[in-house]
Amino acid sequence: MRVHVPATFGMLAELRDTGELAARRGWAFALTDALRGAYRSGDEEELADIAFTEAARASLRLLSAYSGDFDRRRVVVSADVPASAEPDMGEAVVRLAGPIPADAVAAVHVDLAGAEGAVAAAVAAVDAADLGDEDAELTVGDCLEHELAWYAPQELPLLVELL
Secondary structure (H helix, E strand, O other): OEEEEEEOHHHHHHHHHHOEEOOHHHEEEEOOHHHHHHOOOOOHHHHHHHHHHHHHHHHHHHHHHOOOOOOOOOEEEEEEOOEEEOHHHOOOEEEEOOOEEHHHEEEEEEOOHHHHHHHHHHHHHHHHHHOOOHHHHHHHHHHHOOOOEEEOHHHHHHHHHHO
């Protein structure tokens, strides 16, 4: 199953150094049957994008909890690993069977420098947005409009080193 794991730069360094990525609390996001059932329209690609966007939003929550280098850029790691749907946690939420080995990583997605201001504002607003604050939700939405850059798995060492 293609899963999207919210991450931080620190987690990318761990992946580079240890050869595996341990998702925080063992959760990721994916195109699940529950997600398909929640929408009346949309093709597979559009629905998969919803799961990816949920992972990008969850990366904001990680950034609010874990500070460090480049704490104003979202990171999402896409991988092909076994996972089980957890619809009680949300339509796109899946539980991973364990750490993700480096050879299962399909891509790494990272915000570009131009998104840092929007990410910083969204990190400060994400909790309020989750609680229904409309202004905070608009701030988070502005951030989510920034597309994450795509990097191939073999670019990970250089990505971590350069950034």
